[in-house]
Amino acid sequence: GQQLNQSPQSMFIQEGEDVSMNCTSSSIFNTWLWYKQDPGEGPVLLIALYKAGELTSNGRLTAQFGITRKDSFLNISASIPSDVGIYFCAGSNTGTASKLTFGTGTRLQVTL
Amino acid sequence: GAVVSQHPSRVICKSGTSVKIECRSLDFQATTMFWYRQFPKQSLMLMATSNEGSKATYEQGVEKDKFLINHASLTLSTLTVTSAHPEDSSFYICSARDRAGGPTGELFFGEGSRLTVL
Numbered sequence: 001g002q003q004l005n006q007s008p009q010s011m012f013i014q015e016g017e018d019v020s021m022n023c024t025s026s027s028i029f030n031t032w033l034w035y036k037q038d039p040g041e042g043p044v045l046l047i048a049l050y051k052a053g054e055l056t057s058n059g060r061l062t063a064q065f066g067i068t069r070k071d072s073f074l075n076i077s078a079s080i081p082s083d084v085g086i087y088f089c090a091g092s093n094t095g096t097a098s099k100l101t102f103g104t105g106t107r108l109q110v111t112l
Numbered sequence: 113g114a115v116v117s118q119h120p121s122r123v124i125c126k127s128g129t130s131v132k133i134e135c136r137s138l139d140f141q142a143t144t145m146f147w148y149r150q151f152p153k154q155s156l157m158l159m160a161t162s163n164e165g166s167k168a169t170y171e172q173g174v175e176k177d178k179f180l181i182n183h184a185s186l187t188l189s190t191l192t193v194t195s196a197h198p199e200d201s202s203f204y205i206c207s208a209r210d211r212a213g214g215p216t217g218e219l220f221f222g223e224g225s226r227l228t229v230l
Contacts, residue, residue, distance in 0.1 A: 003155060042118075044221070045219070099161060
């Protein structure tokens with residue numbers, strides 16, 4: 001199936017640093033979502049974006065829905081050890097009963 | 113918040129046997145549930161859409177006779193991996209949407225079920 005391309009694939013950062021990751025698609029989505037997955041668990045929703053150009057924050061997390069509807073980015077400010085995990089973007093079109101197409105994932109590791 | 117529970121969380125079986133995985137929405141009703149598969153260090157790939165009271169819709173390349181899906185009630189969907197083989201070993205994750213939330217309501221994911229076929 002189709003996948004969204006995320007970059008970077010993985011990153012090591014120091015505690016306190018800001019993090020930025022993005023997600024691009026060859027096709028348009030009406031909804032963009034960002035999830036975090038810890039090892040051996042299901043993904044947990046971080047932020048949902050419903051309008052092109054929308055910028056939304058959730059605590060230290062900020063995400064934007066690209067104007068072209070083909071991309072999105074997620075920023076994490078002042079990273080902490082519990083930010084470790086895999087971050088997935090996902091695209092959805094409500095007309096398809098909310099099936100999600102997931103990105104390739106960005107693995108975040110934080111060093112103290 | 114809404115909870116989706118999967119059972120079992122881990123299962124090990126012999127090659128050739130069938131395994132059933134349950135996905136339950138604990139405090140909401142879901143007319144649609146989704147089944148995903150995730151190989152190690154890879155993304156989630158949608159396998160099928162489970163519709164309450166009707167047949168599941170499978171994604172291209174997913175064998176419907178191999179992965180049987182039953183959505184018998186508004187709170188339960190099951191995935192049965194029939195005649196499992198080692199290549200079926202994977203992490204299977206379901207998700208469900210509260211039907212009261214409408215088309216933009218949040219999708220909730222289960223905690224996943226890790227299948228290992230020996």
